[in-house]
Amino acid sequence: MIPYGRQDISLEDIHSVEKALRSDYLTTGPAVGEFEEALCRRVGAGFGVAVSSGTSALHCAVHALGIGPGDEVIVPPISFAATANCVLYVGATPIFADIESDTLCISPDSVAQQLTPKTKAVIGVDYAGQPCDWGRLRAAVPKGVALISDACHALGAEYNNKPVGAIADITVFSFHPVKHITTGEGGMVVTDNETIAEKIRRFRNHGINVGAQERNQRGTWLYDQVELGFNYRITDVQCALGLSQLERLDFFLNRRKEIAATYDQSFRDIDKIRPLSVREGVKHAYHLYVVKVPSELRSSIFESLRNVGIGVNVHYIPIYFHSYYRERFGNQEGMCKNAELSYSQILSLPIHPKLSQTDLESIIKECTKALLNSRNSTIS
Numbered sequence: 001m002i003p004y005g006r007q008d009i010s011l012e013d014i015h016s017v018e019k020a021l022r023s024d025y026l027t028t029g030p031a032v033g034e035f036e037e038a039l040c041r042r043v044g045a046g047f048g049v050a051v052s053s054g055t056s057a058l059h060c061a062v063h064a065l066g067i068g069p070g071d072e073v074i075v076p077p078i079s080f081a082a083t084a085n086c087v088l089y090v091g092a093t094p095i096f097a098d099i100e101s102d103t104l105c106i107s108p109d110s111v112a113q114q115l116t117p118k119t120k121a122v123i124g125v126d127y128a129g130q131p132c133d134w135g136r137l138r139a140a141v142p143k144g145v146a147l148i149s150d151a152c153h154a155l156g157a158e159y160n161n162k163p164v165g166a167i168a169d170i171t172v173f174s175f176h177p178v179k180h181i182t183t184g185e186g187g188m189v190v191t192d193n194e195t196i197a198e199k200i201r202r203f204r205n206h207g208i209n210v211g212a213q214e215r216n217q218r219g220t221w222l223y224d225q226v227e228l229g230f231n232y233r234i235t236d237v238q239c240a241l242g243l244s245q246l247e248r249l250d251f252f253l254n255r256r257k258e259i260a261a262t263y264d265q266s267f268r269d270i271d272k273i274r275p276l277s278v279r280e281g282v283k284h285a286y287h288l289y290v291v292k293v294p295s296e297l298r299s300s301i302f303e304s305l306r307n308v309g310i311g312v313n314v315h316y317i318p319i320y321f322h323s324y325y326r327e328r329f330g331n332q333e334g335m336c337k338n339a340e341l342s343y344s345q346i347l348s349l350p351i352h353p354k355l356s357q358t359d360l361e362s363i364i365k366e367c368t369k370a371l372l373n374s375r376n377s378t379i380s
């Protein structure tokens with residue numbers, strides 16, 4: 001099966017990890033800080049805190065804003081469940097705003113409609129690697145409402161020449177193996193706000209105010225747990241991999257862009273397959289390559305491609321469709337019309353740096369074949 005995404009590990013990556021394994025530090029050591037600094041430089045952010053996953057990074061972000069019971073956070077339904085789960089972790093309520101049908105990013109107009117005096121933040125997902133319309137989002141919310149970018153798809157993307165990481169108040173990345181660069185599991189929160197970064201450093205380490213290394217340096221056993229935190233630390237071994245992977249980020253981005261351009265070109269004259277649009281002023285990072293097909297054909301195309309070993313996927317089932325959300329909040333079907341219609345039409349085609357030209361050509365051939373064999377339908 002050709003996967004929709006996968007990691008690309010080089011000999012340099014292996015050497016970097018080996019070096020970390022032979023060093024004095026397996027968990028928090030020098031590589032953690034180096035990785036945080038290197039990633040911050042790359043995305044133009046002031047402070048970075050590396051953590052155990054993109055999910056824990058989201059939890060840290062929402063916690064650091066002081067969000068809790070009684071508060072609301074606006075999120076899009078077309079995302080991985082972690083985008084909304086992090087709001088529940090702190091006891092607040094996720095409020096779903098609809099998406100824009102051409103990009104599947106959260107709609108600033110819908111966000112404006114969902115605002116209440118309880119709204120503390122908006123989480124925008126830079127879906128598939130395309131930044132949200134951050135200018136319109138900023139304009140849509142009052143001053144006290146924070147903007148969080150769930151940029152787990154969008155490392156290396158830009159919006160009006162600004163890198164994702166330097167736009168929202170807090171930005172979150174994931175280093176899961178399907179993402180642009182990997183540390184196995186891992187994530188990072190970046191921000192220009194030093195107070196928020198400090199809160200996250202503490203939260204990732206049980207809520208303790210001094211790290212073990214710092215205690216050693218100061219020659220003291222004293223530390224104080226000042227709040228209830230978690231063990232969300234990432235290891236030096238993982239950060240050694242992250243540092244080495246980060247050096248190849250441009251190569252990864254270029255290869256993804258080439259694949260997307262080949263798909264775009266090949267589907268140009270096929271009216272039953274429509275790639276999502278890319279907005280003016282955007283540098284797309286192409287974590288996913290998503291097309292829309294007529295709803296009534298989606299399942300059959302999905303199956304015919306799977307049957308010939310092409311690992312197509314659907315990103316995502318609207319979050320409020322999941323049983324947990326249905327049981328907790330009731331059936332909210334019909335709430336976000338664009339999200340639900342788009343969900344019925346989307347397919348993610350394989351895109352990752354290790355995808356060979358031969359595989360790419362065979363995916364395009366099989367997609368075209370599956371559509372030619374289908375009945376006459378159109379994309380609504």
Ligand SMILES: *Cc1c(COP(=O)(O)O)cnc(C)c1O
Nearest residue numbers: 053054055080082152174175176
């Ligand atoms: C991958 C992903 C996450 C979660 O990241 P993990 O590192 O797997 O915890 C959150 N949001 C989005 C949009 C993602 O794609």
